[in-house]
Amino acid sequence: MLPGEQVDVLIIGSGAAGLSLALRLGTRLRVTVVAKGPVTEGSTYYAQGGIAAVLADDDSVEAHIADTLEAGAGLCREETVRFVVERGPECIRWLIEQGVVFTPARGEDGAGGYHLTREGGHSRRRIIHAADATGRAVQTTLVDRVRARRNVRILEHHMAVDLITARRLGLAEDRCLGAYVLDLQRQRVEAIPARFVVLATGGASKAYLYTTNPDTSTGDGIAMAWRAGCRVANLEFNQFHPTCLYHPEARNFLISEAVRGEGGRLLLPDGTRFMEEFDPRGELAPRDIVARAIDHEMKRLGIECVYLDISHRPPEFVREHFPTIYRRCLEYGFDITREAIPVVPAAHYTCGGVVTDLAARTDLPGLYAVGEVACTGLHGANRMASNSLLECLVFGAAAAEDILARADEVPPPPPLPPWDESRVTDSDEEVVVAHNWDELRRFMWDYVGIVRTDKRLQRARNRAQLLRSEIQEYYGNFRVTGDLLELRNLAQVAELIIRCAQARKESRGLHYTLDYPRPDDSRPPRDTVLDPAADAA
Structure with missing residues (x-):
């Protein structure tokens, strides 16, 4: 694309959340989808189980809500759970209309002609699936549909560096104006102005030594949103498959x-x-x-x-x-x-993330977050199986609806400053990045894993802070690369995970600590919210 070329909607991420959003926007707006690797690569593609939705006669919205609330260990936002569960059947119908082929019914374990399975935490069979490769069926179908849209441009092998905000440009009223994006093949950074920006970058499970996630799950959206001034919540709840x-x-x-x-x-x-x-x-x-x-x-x-x-x-x-x-x-x-x-x-799923409302809006006007990158209140302290793809589809639709409603009232962004590389050089010490990456993932696994203690968390925080200072110095002196950007983001998100875990003085859901082995029932359960404005104060 041409330097400085403006789009209406910039979607950073190409999984089920980002692609379904792009399709739901229709054909009037100019849309750019940024994919860090091939457009098919990402957590959606590797999702095996299926999508939870109320489809059978012996199931109900209330039963799905009750199961989700129980799995969430008291931290689900009931309004969000109801919002998502009620929209589940429509999202499944929409996928079928797009061409996703689900496994047909066998015997009595089906509904509407499709086979339904049952997974942990569910009281009913309500998981519709495409054999054991549901994510691949959804991803490839959505990719084909998006490629057919003339108003949608897909930038493969591109990675967002940082969001561009009005505040950083010295403007009075803050708003997200676009993003700096690195072409990973040409090693060139361009500014992409956009009236709306959507984070659909997935989670941060690559912060851990052992993970089911693809290499793209490096917490990019969470880190970028935090640096742009958005709150994050509940990052202590890391689900281990x-x-x-x-x-x-x-x-x-x-x-x-x-x-x-x-x-x-x-x-x-x-x-x-x-x-x-x-x-x-x-x-x-x-x-x-x-x-x-x-x-x-x-x-x-x-x-x-x-x-x-x-x-x-x-x-x-x-x-x-x-x-x-x-x-x-x-x-x-x-x-x-x-x-x-x-x-x-x-490590499998990041239950916390960037704080959003039911329209997927973040704290920063013009910036949305959909899918695993977001903290919507659906999962609480523990995601129930197969609610994740459902969340992607529901909030992809919700964000699209809100963007379309606001499209005519949001002006184009002003000209954005080009990326400045005047004071950096090419690195001759790439080994530093590899060593820091390995150290980060090992201490996160050892100290911030399935079972935690105060002492382990403090050790991890000390190492995370030291790593972040080293990485920031490196980042300021050398030209950016994909590996460096991922390491920078992972180090930031790792520290946020640790801070959230330290703040929760109880065991609840996915956060289990030997120092506080039981839930704190002396008060209503509360989210762990971190605010960058409080850090800056």
């Missing part, structure tokens, strides 16, 4: 919650089941309980993994329901129709 395949070559491959939903059993190395000792729901307990139980057993016995077994179901059933998992496990030497597979927990 209980079952990531344990194999040295199986990088980031999770085993879907639906495997347990269809009868999969968690076993110790001697074949003993253990989940019912931790929760009467057994393997269908919410993810935080399952992950902590596995972590407890691994530490108690000194073992490297536990095992997940679905081999008691008929082989045809397993292959038909989980074709992707079956094929991938075979590549690593495991036949899930005949044997249990080794699994461990891994």
Whole structure:
């Protein structure tokens, strides 16, 4: 694109939230979608399980709301939960209209012609899915639809550096005016002016050494919003998926919650089941309980993994329901129709994020946040399985509706200053970035993982602050690269995660600390909110 070329809506991120938003905006506005890698790369593409929505006759909006509130451990915003759940069926219909092909019904486990499965925390079968590759079906369909839109430009292999605000330009009334974006192939930064900017960048699970997420999940949107003056909330609630395949070559491959939903059993190395000792729901307990139980057993016995077994179901059933998992496990030497597979927990989902309202608006006028980057109040202290893609779709639609309603009253942004590289040089010490990246992810895993203590958190904060000062000095002296930008963002978000965890003097949902092992029931549960304005004061 031409330097300084203005767009109406700049969407940073190309998953289900960003792409559904682009499509919901219609054809009148000029839209640019920024994708850090190929447009298909991102957490949406790798989502296996499905999308939670009330579709069956024996289900209800109230039941879905109640399940979500219970999983959220008292911190869900009920208004948000109702807003999302009520709009679920329409979003599924919209996806079908776009061309997403969901798995057809088999026997009694279906509704409206589609098969529904059940996952942890759900009291009903309400997960509509495309076999065990729902994210891939949604992502590829939306990409095809967006590519067909003449008013939408997709910038692949581009990465946002920072948001541009009116305050930084010395203007009286603050507003988001666009963003600086790095072309990762040409290594050139351009300013993109926009009347509206949407963060759809996903979460920050790459802050941890072991994660199910792709390499793009580096907390970019959370860090950029914080630097632009937006509040963040509840970042202490990092969801660890209980079952990531344990194999040295199986990088980031999770085993879907639906495997347990269809009868999969968690076993110790001697074949003993253990989940019912931790929760009467057994393997269908919410993810935080399952992950902590596995972590407890691994530490108690000194073992490297536990095992997940679905081999008691008929082989045809397993292959038909989980074709992707079956094929991938075979590549690593495991036949899930005949044997249990080794699994461990891994960082999976960021429940907190940038504070937004029901229209996806942040604290900064003109800036929206949709999907995992946002803290809407839906997930509370623990995300319930398959509510994440639903949240992407609902808030993508809500943001589009609000932008369309405001489009005629928001003027074009003023000319933006070009990116200044006059006082920087090319780095001759890229090894510094690699070493800092490794150190960050290791201490986050060791000290800010599934089980925490005050001492561990303080150690992590000391290291995070030191790393941030080193990275900032590096950032100020050398030309930016994708690796440096990701490290800068991860270091910022890691410190925010630690600060949120230190502020919560209780165990609740995904935040478990040995120093405060029970919930604080002496007062109503409260969000952990950090405000950059308070830091600056």
